[in-house]
Amino acid sequence: MGETPILEMKGIVKVYPDGTRALKGVDLTVYQGEILGLLGENGAGKTTLMKILFGMLHPTAGKIYVRGKETRFKSPADALANGIGMVHQHFTLVEVFDALHNIILGMEGHGMFSKIDVDKAREKLQRLMEDLNFKVPLDVPVEELPVGVQQRIEILKMLFRDVDVLILDEPTAVLTPIEVEELFAVLKKLKEEGKTIIFISHKLNEVMELTDRVTVIRKGEVIGTVNTSEATPQLLARMMVGRDVVLRIQKPPKEPGEPILEVKDLWVKGDRGEDAVRGLTFQVRAGEIFGIAGVEGNGQTELIEAITGLRKPEKGSVFLNGRDITGKPPKELYDAGMAHIPEDRTHMGLILDMTVTENAILGLQWRKEFQRWKGAIDWGKAKKHTVKLIEQFEISAPGVDAPVKSLSGGNQQKLIVAREVSKEPVLVIASQPTRGVDVASTEYIRNYLIKLRNEGKAVLLVSADLDEVIQLSDRMGIIYEGEFMGVVKPEDVTTEEIGMMMGGIRYEELKK
Amino acid sequence: MKSSKSDALKFFNFKALIESLIAIFVGFLLGAIVLLVFGYSPVETYYWLFKGALGSTNGIASTLAYSTPIMLTALTFAISARTGIFNIGAEGSFYFGAIAAVIFTNIWGNMWFGLAMGMLLGALWSLPAAFLKVYRGVHEVISTIMLNWIAWFFVLWLVVGPYANPNDPNKTIRIPESARLPLIGNTDLSIAFIIAVIASVLTYYLLWHTVFGFGMRASGINPKAARYGGVNPNKAIIWSFVIGGIMSGLGGAMKIMGEPPTYAISQGMANVYGLGFDGIGVALVGRNHPLGIIFAAIFFGMLRAGTPLMQIGAQVPLEIIKVIQGIIVITVAIPGLYDLIKKAFKRGEA
Amino acid sequence: ISGGGETSTQTKGKIAIVYDVGGRGDLSFNDMAYIGAKKASEDFNLELVELQSNTEDDYVKNLETLAQQGDYLVIIAVGFMMTDAVKKVAAEYPNQHFAIIDGFDPEMPDNVMMILFKENEGSALVGALSALIAADSGKDKVGIVLGMEIPVLYKFEGGYRFGVAWAEDYYKQKTGKDVKIDVLYQYTGTFTDPAKGYQAAKAQLDQGAWVIYQVAGGTGVGVFQAVEEYLKAHNQKMGPPFAVGVDSAQDWIKPGAIIASMMKRVDVGVYTAVKDAVEGNFKGGVVELGLKEGGVGVSTVDDVMAMFDSLPADTQQQKLKELGFNSKDDLKKYLEDTRKQVPDWIWQAVDELKGKIVSGEIKVPKAFNKDEIEAIRNAKTWQEMMQLAK
Amino acid sequence: MDLGSIISILITSLMAMVPIVLTSVGAVWSERAGVVSIGYEGVLLMSAFFGAIVAEVTGSGIMGLVGGIATGVIFGMLHGVLTVYLKGDHVIPGIGINLLAMGVVPFGILAYWGTAGQHQVAVTLWSWNTKYGKISPMIFVTIAISVITWWVLFKTPLGLRVRSVGENPEAADALGINVEKYRFWSTVYGHALAGLGGAYMSVAWLGVVQKTMSAGRGFIALANMVFSGWNPLVALLGGWLFGFFDALAAWLAPLHIIPGQFILMLPYIMTLIIVAGIIGKARPPKWDGRPYKRE
Numbered sequence A: 001m002g003e004t005p006i007l008e009m010k011g012i013v014k015v016y017p018d019g020t021r022a023l024k025g026v027d028l029t030v031y032q033g034e035i036l037g038l039l040g041e042n043g044a045g046k047t048t049l050m051k052i053l054f055g056m057l058h059p060t061a062g063k064i065y066v067r068g069k070e071t072r073f074k075s076p077a078d079a080l081a082n083g084i085g086m087v088h089q090h091f092t093l094v095e096v097f098d099a100l101h102n103i104i105l106g107m108e109g110h111g112m113f114s115k116i117d118v119d120k121a122r123e124k125l126q127r128l129m130e131d132l133n134f135k136v137p138l139d140v141p142v143e144e145l146p147v148g149v150q151q152r153i154e155i156l157k158m159l160f161r162d163v164d165v166l167i168l169d170e171p172t173a174v175l176t177p178i179e180v181e182e183l184f185a186v187l188k189k190l191k192e193e194g195k196t197i198i199f200i201s202h203k204l205n206e207v208m209e210l211t212d213r214v215t216v217i218r219k220g221e222v223i224g225t226v227n228t229s230e231a232t233p234q235l236l237a238r239m240m241v242g243r244d245v246v247l248r249i250q251k252p253p254k255e256p257g258e259p260i261l262e263v264k265d266l267w268v269k270g271d272r273g274e275d276a277v278r279g280l281t282f283q284v285r286a287g288e289i290f291g292i293a294g295v296e297g298n299g300q301t302e303l304i305e306a307i308t309g310l311r312k313p314e315k316g317s318v319f320l321n322g323r324d325i326t327g328k329p330p331k332e333l334y335d336a337g338m339a340h341i342p343e344d345r346t347h348m349g350l351i352l353d354m355t356v357t358e359n360a361i362l363g364l365q366w367r368k369e370f371q372r373w374k375g376a377i378d379w380g381k382a383k384k385h386t387v388k389l390i391e392q393f394e395i396s397a398p399g400v401d402a403p404v405k406s407l408s409g410g411n412q413q414k415l416i417v418a419r420e421v422s423k424e425p426v427l428v429i430a431s432q433p434t435r436g437v438d439v440a441s442t443e444y445i446r447n448y449l450i451k452l453r454n455e456g457k458a459v460l461l462v463s464a465d466l467d468e469v470i471q472l473s474d475r476m477g478i479i480y481e482g483e484f485m486g487v488v489k490p491e492d493v494t495t496e497e498i499g500m501m502m503g504g505i506r507y508e509e510l511k512k
Numbered sequence B: 001m002k003s004s005k006s007d008a009l010k011f012f013n014f015k016a017l018i019e020s021l022i023a024i025f026v027g028f029l030l031g032a033i034v035l036l037v038f039g040y041s042p043v044e045t046y047y048w049l050f051k052g053a054l055g056s057t058n059g060i061a062s063t064l065a066y067s068t069p070i071m072l073t074a075l076t077f078a079i080s081a082r083t084g085i086f087n088i089g090a091e092g093s094f095y096f097g098a099i100a101a102v103i104f105t106n107i108w109g110n111m112w113f114g115l116a117m118g119m120l121l122g123a124l125w126s127l128p129a130a131f132l133k134v135y136r137g138v139h140e141v142i143s144t145i146m147l148n149w150i151a152w153f154f155v156l157w158l159v160v161g162p163y164a165n166p167n168d169p170n171k172t173i174r175i176p177e178s179a180r181l182p183l184i185g186n187t188d189l190s191i192a193f194i195i196a197v198i199a200s201v202l203t204y205y206l207l208w209h210t211v212f213g214f215g216m217r218a219s220g221i222n223p224k225a226a227r228y229g230g231v232n233p234n235k236a237i238i239w240s241f242v243i244g245g246i247m248s249g250l251g252g253a254m255k256i257m258g259e260p261p262t263y264a265i266s267q268g269m270a271n272v273y274g275l276g277f278d279g280i281g282v283a284l285v286g287r288n289h290p291l292g293i294i295f296a297a298i299f300f301g302m303l304r305a306g307t308p309l310m311q312i313g314a315q316v317p318l319e320i321i322k323v324i325q326g327i328i329v330i331t332v333a334i335p336g337l338y339d340l341i342k343k344a345f346k347r348g349e350a
Numbered sequence C: 001i002s003g004g005g006e007t008s009t010q011t012k013g014k015i016a017i018v019y020d021v022g023g024r025g026d027l028s029f030n031d032m033a034y035i036g037a038k039k040a041s042e043d044f045n046l047e048l049v050e051l052q053s054n055t056e057d058d059y060v061k062n063l064e065t066l067a068q069q070g071d072y073l074v075i076i077a078v079g080f081m082m083t084d085a086v087k088k089v090a091a092e093y094p095n096q097h098f099a100i101i102d103g104f105d106p107e108m109p110d111n112v113m114m115i116l117f118k119e120n121e122g123s124a125l126v127g128a129l130s131a132l133i134a135a136d137s138g139k140d141k142v143g144i145v146l147g148m149e150i151p152v153l154y155k156f157e158g159g160y161r162f163g164v165a166w167a168e169d170y171y172k173q174k175t176g177k178d179v180k181i182d183v184l185y186q187y188t189g190t191f192t193d194p195a196k197g198y199q200a201a202k203a204q205l206d207q208g209a210w211v212i213y214q215v216a217g218g219t220g221v222g223v224f225q226a227v228e229e230y231l232k233a234h235n236q237k238m239g240p241p242f243a244v245g246v247d248s249a250q251d252w253i254k255p256g257a258i259i260a261s262m263m264k265r266v267d268v269g270v271y272t273a274v275k276d277a278v279e280g281n282f283k284g285g286v287v288e289l290g291l292k293e294g295g296v297g298v299s300t301v302d303d304v305m306a307m308f309d310s311l312p313a314d315t316q317q318q319k320l321k322e323l324g325f326n327s328k329d330d331l332k333k334y335l336e337d338t339r340k341q342v343p344d345w346i347w348q349a350v351d352e353l354k355g356k357i358v359s360g361e362i363k364v365p366k367a368f369n370k371d372e373i374e375a376i377r378n379a380k381t382w383q384e385m386m387q388l389a390k
Numbered sequence D: 001m002d003l004g005s006i007i008s009i010l011i012t013s014l015m016a017m018v019p020i021v022l023t024s025v026g027a028v029w030s031e032r033a034g035v036v037s038i039g040y041e042g043v044l045l046m047s048a049f050f051g052a053i054v055a056e057v058t059g060s061g062i063m064g065l066v067g068g069i070a071t072g073v074i075f076g077m078l079h080g081v082l083t084v085y086l087k088g089d090h091v092i093p094g095i096g097i098n099l100l101a102m103g104v105v106p107f108g109i110l111a112y113w114g115t116a117g118q119h120q121v122a123v124t125l126w127s128w129n130t131k132y133g134k135i136s137p138m139i140f141v142t143i144a145i146s147v148i149t150w151w152v153l154f155k156t157p158l159g160l161r162v163r164s165v166g167e168n169p170e171a172a173d174a175l176g177i178n179v180e181k182y183r184f185w186s187t188v189y190g191h192a193l194a195g196l197g198g199a200y201m202s203v204a205w206l207g208v209v210q211k212t213m214s215a216g217r218g219f220i221a222l223a224n225m226v227f228s229g230w231n232p233l234v235a236l237l238g239g240w241l242f243g244f245f246d247a248l249a250a251w252l253a254p255l256h257i258i259p260g261q262f263i264l265m266l267p268y269i270m271t272l273i274i275v276a277g278i279i280g281k282a283r284p285p286k287w288d289g290r291p292y293k294r295e
């Protein structure tokens, strides 16, 4: 860790055009060669601060010093020229381009009208990937790649530009535990090479593991900076949230009841025609959380879509409360008592350009309680319902008529959970329910799932967060290439065993 | 709590209204410059324009009469736009609505029957584009442009052939008197205008106050989420085409059944041509909101109704009037004009 | 009053003219009506108010707006599409004089003068001219390119066919040789797309049409272009093959490529209506102008020069320069030379037909609707066709 | 149908394809960068008019084409400012431009040449007059432009950036690519090609300026653009196919096999059949028609 800061931000204020004061005079110091953690709840201003550092936003007030020199960034081009690169919270990839073109975009080489020298770029990239042991397929459109790989492409994009400072905005939110491990290995290696890294997260253990120092911000202000070696998760959590948080989940034992969801020999095809789900059979019983763990892209998405009526299964059947619901459209399933918290909240769970109220009744719009008469929505009643959800779930929203996109991701997720639960379902299907959600909301959502289980509902939980599955599930299936490697009780196996099953080794083989 | 409200649930969007008004004002201002450049007096021109459009009962009646068909074709565009579809097929459905009125009122001289058949044929003609979109993935811009041309030649053939008026081959057979839309008061304005306004309000109600419309709008913004929300986006798309077709078909039927003196389609379809396209502009100026469209249509109607006096009084040729209309429409496209002007004023104060 | 229109000080009154959607520049009845009205307004010292129509919906509004003002000697409505509008407005303003070009309604109020033209007669003459030019060159096809299929155009097509059939007979009698001249015809579906006219004429030339009569408004401009290109490709400055213009004397547009035009003297009709109104002789009812009345005819070089003279002076100079002539006389000479490409006996034959039609010996059939034009298309001889002219 | 007729139809279709293909290719480029315009119809008409004026003033057909391009550039800039910099709606300005053209051109013809409605252009581009019809060098220019545009769009850094800006401007922005600059000049390029197509109509193809001569080609070009799947090479093929069926319809019309109106439907029906039967789904650039704002 060098003595002179490579980067300094002083008194940064940011007021958005709509009047939101996102940053209220933030100071930040980054030293050469360190990994600095930036910790804060949803909406604390982390992204805003980093976008300013990257030239994507212009500060309302404040100064930025790069290597001791005051600098103004008009655009990311200036930041990149100064050796600062950023990997965004929401991926900024051109989905129809392959990785290679995404990476070289803007750095294609000489001559706007000359042919892109693909071979040269490929060579450089291959070397880069080998050095870091960090591989991505270069010729597949990125939209066809799993998120974990997309994440790597984002990082490679910056490394390709030889940046000295790498900003990573919540890079682990969408990664599987294995991928997180790999990422951390790479980041540590980069640090050894002398790169400086700013790492944003709300996951305390990650920050504890990776960083040298941590700066905590809350509501646009810096709460403090600590050396990681001197910090504890509890301390950081308190700094971040402003109160003590319980990171433990209380789960009383409970005898499960009748099977609510029964999946029998289900086969589902993926988008590219492959067999994504290969003959799965399982039950979820009343008063039980059945978890599905596994590396993402092993058929979880297709399984959930098939159960929830969004994708036609090839073969097999699904029963809800004894009724055959195979291939039935979502509306019928909701009427039959199913609720679904989808993995992709911005593209599926919510309609971002619609209001909070409209989103709060999405999937319940035909319910009698919101009708003036048959087919006519009574918005008054719908709004009352929305206000109730907002209060009950402590959702922070500008108003019921505000577009839902003006809510932070965590609050958006809470709104989805609130809405789905308000369907009074017998079965809740929760897919990645806490992805990208801050600690407090995560805690809330997890506890709520337990509450539902305690009330006797059946819960099917899919999560890439292994801790989450282990903590919440009564039973869990470990999925690999569309098949269960084992269905176990979390307390009966070790994390290592689960990890091996996620890697494709069957439980029976493990026990041999 | 921030006061950022979306326009979805509100009856009126004040800011959008002000913005449209400012745009129109700026458009007139730029138009005035053009007039001056060509040596015409803007004051006189606009005086005669407004006098022609609003200065008499007749003027007002023409303004509203002009606004009627384009209000309906604008609805066609807006309904689809709200369902995520760029449907420019209003033109074709309009032709079919018109010919349906001619054909069926001559079978049974009943006004309601004529309107119903107009709506039916308009809806039917919208189906090919809908099915091509949903089942073959054909982009609606291609299909509707092609179908408009096909409708044009097909209806042209009906007009000049089977349904030509034997006594006056320059038009089709006429709508029988029993099926003509009643006129309002002592004017040439028929109840078509009222029906169009009702259709707009119903569309508004449908889109914003029914489960059905909710599903359509959801599909338009995010089909994936709509599907998740229990809506079948493909059905929503088909319905948006169909309801759009109904509106244009109704427009076409009323154009023939509700406009004295001809009550027939002219040869060359001169009295039914182009109204579908005009509707796109109306819809956009009305911000794809059925209630906004009512006012936008009346505004366009004014520009049309005012032109004769403008030509006579200020001796401005029709072409210049089109230029001014073009400028006004372009100005309407300048976004945040309201904010721009507000900012400019603030800067002035500081 | 500011404004771009000609403001004559001291005028004796006002006349108004309402154009149909084709508007000025249709090279057809709107332009011709303007020429007549302009001339009348100059001769009688009147103020001329012109009103264009955006769409057919504007007709009533335009006429009504004028009638309301009540100070026009006569309001001239150009085009059959205004018939209903004139009928309605005239009934509402019985003291206002109206004249309508090409419009007819049996119940028209009697303050309306309906000026009609026998386009079939004029078309018969150019039909005969075309067919004889073809026969003389040993060809067996002539063509007609029309605009949108509307019944008004049947009159042109029917007359043209009659002329062709008559010419077949004439040619046989003159030379003793049988000829069969086919008429290639196509309705392009538009009056506004020169490219469509160009393509249609090109297709007809490919298929052997030797003279092409255009009845297609703006679309027809493309017909001239196609014929001129054919001449260029064959290193000819003048036809045959030729195009035939319509409505106004269009020969000046492409000298050398256009042999003549079927003139429809809307200008004469308009002028007469204004004159009657000025002199207090205005009478409602039908005024039908045929060959006999000079309402239609084949353009002469003088007609073309007069048409050319109606252009503004600097436009004329510019045009002459563009066409490569030093003076109007050069242009005139060139037009005369063009006509000399057709032997005199053909011109005489056309005159002979004209004489017979004027005298009433020959009646040219007039197709009003699809059935009638079909009957003419199916008829074998001109006599058979004449039977169809009741 | 003999060989001569086939050659003639081919030539006619190649000549007819030029304005449609140029406009489509321009629109492809502009939409690849994310900017939609429906004002091409008006641009075609106005550049036919201004192109002819420039040709006559300079005495050069080539300069006439340049004049058409300049007209396109001006309206492209107008559209670009409104949509790219002021973040306005992408469709409305086009409607305004089309209206404007319907006023400017008839008025302009009368005001400038003194002849109402039409004007025979005195200076036209050199062309090769064959027995089977006129062949304009612009056919080859059009083919070249399509191929070059395709190549630049898919093979060069410039094209990569343009496409990135239309697919995901945020991604481009985050890599220091000036989204607004690329979008703006892409819009200008798109309209410039339409301008060239318009000037071709008056200065090279028909030798006439007529007040309605665009006759829907701007819209056909947009349909062709979608048809092409936003690919300049396919747009070339599509434009030619359309021209071919158009020419074939004109050729078949005098034969009167079926009522004329049905013959005239031919190009439109064939397009529909081809699209429905073969092409199917075309996916527009993801951010097509959407303004990009950072904050």
Ligand SMILES: Nc1ncnc2c1ncn2[C@@H]1O[C@H](COP(=O)(O)OP(=O)(O)OP(=O)(O)O)[C@@H](O)[C@H]1O
Residues within 6 Å of the ligand: A016, A017, A018, A020, A021, A022, A040, A041, A042, A043, A044, A045, A046, A047, A048, A049, A089, A408, A409, A410, A438, D295
């Ligand atoms: N585009 C925007 N317009 C208006 N306000 C915004 C915008 N983006 C962010 N904000 C505001 O700025 C504040 C900080 O947001 P920011 O995205 O920086 O938070 P964050 O710390 O990154 O949160 P998270 O952990 O959820 O990513 C928020 O409270 C929000 O209200």
Ligand SMILES: Nc1ncnc2c1ncn2[C@@H]1O[C@H](COP(=O)(O)OP(=O)(O)OP(=O)(O)O)[C@@H](O)[C@H]1O
Residues within 6 Å of the ligand: A018, A041, A042, A043, A047, A089, A405, A406, A407, A408, A409, A410, A411, A436, A437, A438
């Ligand atoms: N268009 C907008 N208008 C107003 N505020 C906005 C807008 N977009 C985002 N915000 C604000 O920005 C904040 C952060 O937004 P962002 O989308 O970055 O959430 P996030 O960082 O993903 O949150 P989370 O970490 O919970 O996922 C939110 O608090 C929200 O209020």
Ligand SMILES: [Mg+2]
Residues within 6 Å of the ligand: A043, A046, A047, A048, A089, A169
């Ligand atoms: Mg953030």
Ligand SMILES: [Mg+2]
Residues within 6 Å of the ligand: A042, A089, A170, A409, A436, A437
């Ligand atoms: Mg976040």
